[in-house]
Amino acid sequence: MLKQLDIDLSSKCNLRCSFCHLSFFKPKKSLSMTYEYFHKNITPSLHNIEKLTLFSKYEPLACKDFLPIFKEIIQYDIETYFSTNGILLTDETIDVLVGNLDYLTISITGFTVDRYSKYMGGNHFETVCKNLKKLQDKKILKKTNLPKLRISTVAMLDTLEDLKAAIDLVDFYDIEEGLQVTSLKSFGDDFKGRMALSNIEIFDKKIEEAREYSDSVGVKFYFQGDSIGENIENTYKMGHKHCSMPWYRMSIQPNGDVYPCPVASNPIGNMNTESIDEIWNSNSMNSFRKGVNSIEEMNSDCLKCSHCRHKSLTSKVANDFTDKGQYVFGMNRKGK
Numbered sequence: 001m002l003k004q005l006d007i008d009l010s011s012k013c014n015l016r017c018s019f020c021h022l023s024f025f026k027p028k029k030s031l032s033m034t035y036e037y038f039h040k041n042i043t044p045s046l047h048n049i050e051k052l053t054l055f056s057k058y059e060p061l062a063c064k065d066f067l068p069i070f071k072e073i074i075q076y077d078i079e080t081y082f083s084t085n086g087i088l089l090t091d092e093t094i095d096v097l098v099g100n101l102d103y104l105t106i107s108i109t110g111f112t113v114d115r116y117s118k119y120m121g122g123n124h125f126e127t128v129c130k131n132l133k134k135l136q137d138k139k140i141l142k143k144t145n146l147p148k149l150r151i152s153t154v155a156m157l158d159t160l161e162d163l164k165a166a167i168d169l170v171d172f173y174d175i176e177e178g179l180q181v182t183s184l185k186s187f188g189d190d191f192k193g194r195m196a197l198s199n200i201e202i203f204d205k206k207i208e209e210a211r212e213y214s215d216s217v218g219v220k221f222y223f224q225g226d227s228i229g230e231n232i233e234n235t236y237k238m239g240h241k242h243c244s245m246p247w248y249r250m251s252i253q254p255n256g257d258v259y260p261c262p263v264a265s266n267p268i269g270n271m272n273t274e275s276i277d278e279i280w281n282s283n284s285m286n287s288f289r290k291g292v293n294s295i296e297e298m299n300s301d302c303l304k305c306s307h308c309r310h311k312s313l314t315s316k317v318a319n320d321f322t323d324k325g326q327y328v329f330g331m332n333r334k335g336k
């Protein structure tokens with residue numbers, strides 16, 4: 001049963017982080033979803049949905065109709081979540097989110113002004129810190145614990161040294177859901193040697209040291225669901241962990257394309273010509289499901305699964321897109 005939708009409200013971002021796919025690939029179409037489009041095509045399905053994730057590959061607050069869309073969603077009993085770089089959080093947005101949004105992740109890589117600029121490509125570290133404080137202050141004022149906050153950071157061999165500063169920042173701003181660490185996927189030559197698989201022993205050691213430090217200061221620490229040893233064990237058979245996502249969720253792009261999961265290459269339908277229910281029950285979706293966990297007939301997307309919770313950390317095809325012309329959701333390499 002369809003319980004969760006992942007919706008990219010925009011295929012834009014106000015940043016160009018040095019490591020991000022957006023610095024190397026261009027989306028199929030650069031656009032944002034309008035309130036009218038959302039209301040016509042997605043609202044009719046909201047009464048059946050339990051969870052809504054308002055981002056996948058881009059910056060949701062770059063959507064100019066973010067607020068009217070969010071206000072429509074909160075009329076329904078749905079758990080809501082999104083991740084943002086936190087720069088475009090205005091006072092009005094914070095006021096609407098606090099008490100209404102369930103979970104909010106802020107992505108930061110580089111935990112000083114200089115380190116942030118180096119990796120995130122802009123001088124915004126202090127703005128993001130100010131917005132974290134505004135969010136926490138507003139929660140106190142409104143006597144609510146929502147949204148529960150989490151910081152997410154990209155670990156590459158040269159940012160592992162920043163993990164202690166990341167944990168200190170989480171502690172300082174009292175970020176309830178702690179620190180999430182994701183591992184770098186390489187999209188360009190400069191990043192190839194910085195992936196976990198380039199030096200798995202060092203990576204494992206530094207992650208475990210950060211986990212110990214986190215425990216010692218009482219900060220929650222989440223690294224892709226498990227340790228590197230467990231990841232190797234859990235992805236050994238299929239090349240990815242057992243995955244049940246296409247049995248309860250689908251991913252939507254602002255042009256109406258619907259994908260069977262957040263790292264799929266090809267759409268299984270488009271909301272301009274079919275309803276969400278029709279796409280969910282379509283032959284294309286059923287045929288994709290058959291190839292998710294089947295060693296004999298695995299989908300090409302699942303063979304190189306790059307989803308942060310399911311991927312193998314040591315497999316080249318799941319992490320190294322340096323020489324690839326295409327990336328997920330029909331993105332093409334720039335200049336090609």
Ligand code: SF4
Nearest residue numbers: 013015016017020085
């Ligand atoms: S903020 Fe996120 S989506 Fe935007 S460029 Fe950075 S990593 Fe990419």
Ligand code: SF4
Nearest residue numbers: 243261301302305307
């Ligand atoms: S690509 Fe990965 S996340 Fe997507 S359905 Fe396949 S195994 Fe699951």
